Amino acid sequence: MAPALEAQVQEEEQSLPQNNNFYNSLNDATHRSKVTVIGSGNWGSVASKLIASNTLRLASFHDEVRMWVYEETLPSGEKLTDVINRTNENVKYLPGIKLGQNVVADPDLENAVRDSNMLVFVTPHQFVEGICKRLVGKIREDAEAISLVKGMEVKMEGPCMISTLISQQLGINCSVLMGANIANEIAVEKFSEATVGYRNNREVAERWVQLFYTPYFIVTAAQDVEGVELCGTLKNVVAIAAGFLYCFVDGLEMGNNTKAAIMRLGLREMKAFSKLLFPSVKDSTFFESCGVADLITTCLGGRNRKVAEAYARNGGKRSFDELEAEMLQGQKLQGVSTASEVYEVLSHRGWLELFPLFSTVHEICSGLLPPSAIVEYSEKLPRSF
Numbered sequence: 001m002a003p004a005l006e007a008q009v010q011e012e013e014q015s016l017p018q019n020n021n022f023y024n025s026l027n028d029a030t031h032r033s034k035v036t037v038i039g040s041g042n043w044g045s046v047a048s049k050l051i052a053s054n055t056l057r058l059a060s061f062h063d064e065v066r067m068w069v070y071e072e073t074l075p076s077g078e079k080l081t082d083v084i085n086r087t088n089e090n091v092k093y094l095p096g097i098k099l100g101q102n103v104v105a106d107p108d109l110e111n112a113v114r115d116s117n118m119l120v121f122v123t124p125h126q127f128v129e130g131i132c133k134r135l136v137g138k139i140r141e142d143a144e145a146i147s148l149v150k151g152m153e154v155k156m157e158g159p160c161m162i163s164t165l166i167s168q169q170l171g172i173n174c175s176v177l178m179g180a181n182i183a184n185e186i187a188v189e190k191f192s193e194a195t196v197g198y199r200n201n202r203e204v205a206e207r208w209v210q211l212f213y214t215p216y217f218i219v220t221a222a223q224d225v226e227g228v229e230l231c232g233t234l235k236n237v238v239a240i241a242a243g244f245l246y247c248f249v250d251g252l253e254m255g256n257n258t259k260a261a262i263m264r265l266g267l268r269e270m271k272a273f274s275k276l277l278f279p280s281v282k283d284s285t286f287f288e289s290c291g292v293a294d295l296i297t298t299c300l301g302g303r304n305r306k307v308a309e310a311y312a313r314n315g316g317k318r319s320f321d322e323l324e325a326e327m328l329q330g331q332k333l334q335g336v337s338t339a340s341e342v343y344e345v346l347s348h349r350g351w352l353e354l355f356p357l358f359s360t361v362h363e364i365c366s367g368l369l370p371p372s373a374i375v376e377y378s379e380k381l382p383r384s385f
């Protein structure tokens with residue numbers, strides 16, 4: 001690691017809370033926290049690896065980390081869970097990376113959460129509600145949750161953030177962790193940052209920071225659950241726009257400045273949408289890792305951007321589902337469904353004209369407009385903004 005970063009890491013480690021009552025009680029072996037990771041995809045596996053390195057190191061956690069696996073049979077005929085437990089690798093979603101011997105894969109959801117008081121949700125957002133329904137009455141009453149899930153649901157009553165869904169269904173508090181976190185980079189311990197968003201209990205936020213923080217994964221806390229979560233959710237829609245646009249950039253008179261313009265305009269819509277939904281969202285949140293940094297990394301190297309670029313290259317003739325299956329092999333995109341969920345909110349509230357980028361993305365994804373419409377959108381930018 002570069003010396004400047006190393007110094008920053010040391011400084012941040014020293015600033016981590018050490019001596020408050022919350023930690024003192026947890027340092028008692030009888031109060032050790034037990035952690036379950038609900039999800040074992042690409043990011044779920046990396047999150048398990050990060051957590052497992054800390055639960056071994058810190059006395060206030062049980063060493064073992066349970067990782068719930070949505071079971072599947074591999075082409076070899078073996079169960080994914082069995083292979084993870086035999087090889088210590090998630091050979092399908094994170095091949096080549098050892099998770100840590102203290103990670104135990106478990107296909108039984110109820111068993112996986114038994115006795116755990118720290119629940120880490122990290123599945124594609126479309127599966128969270130079904131998982132929560134199965135967990136009702138099965139978790140500890142004093143459990144705390146954190147969501148690493150980037151996405152939202154739209155209900156009859158209006159938009160519902162995933163952390164709210166978890167809180168409401170399970171009757172527990174739910175924080176969030178979002179950031180510029182392309183999982184494959186963190187898996188090989190490349191330096192990254194993340195933001196924990198919390199509601200009002202700073203000690204709980206610090207506990208989550210402690211669970212995830214490593215010298216190569218710097219985590220800071222922000223008291224703005226909705227702001228942090230909306231950043232992580234909405235940047236996926238901008239990444240789809242970036243993918244469409246990047247397909248055309250080289251053939252047209254567009255360059256890096258154009259790529260940057262779509263990110264800036266996307267950030268503006270992210271901020272405006274977040275604040276319209278939740279006036280409490282703080283401006284400062286957009287400058288944390290969960291904000292501008294996540295937007296940049298996703299538009300540069302994320303799955304949403306790559307698949308959207310392929311969609312545009314094929315002139316919209318191959319569906320997102322088909323491209324997702326071919327390019328991601330079981331991993332899931334969040335941006336297309338999030339664009340649809342955002343569009344539903346915009347239409348319902350009469351805000352479509354306020355969000356031309358978000359609207360155009362959904363209209364392209366749903367086949368109402370051709371992918372080239374993103375170029376026309378971009379050419380109108382000087383007049384629109």
Ligand SMILES: NC(=O)c1ccc[n+]([C@@H]2O[C@H](COP(=O)([O-])OP(=O)(O)OC[C@H]3O[C@@H](n4cnc5c(N)ncnc54)[C@H](O)[C@@H]3O)[C@@H](O)[C@H]2O)c1
Binds near residue numbers: 043
């Ligand atoms: N991968 C990343 O780089 C990354 C980084 C940060 C945040 N995230 C976010 O984390 C969340 C999880 O992403 P991921 O990369 O871990 O997953 P992934 O994209 O690898 O998704 C596949 C996972 O979904 C599971 N799955 C498939 N069908 C299921 C079902 N019916 N019920 C439950 N699970 C099912 C699969 O078993 C697998 O574990 C997403 O919201 C994503 O946006 C991902």
Ligand SMILES: O=P(O)(O)OC[C@H](O)CO
Binds near residue numbers: 181
């Ligand atoms: O690969 P994506 O597009 O799902 O993005 C991954 C992460 O969210 C980046 O922080």
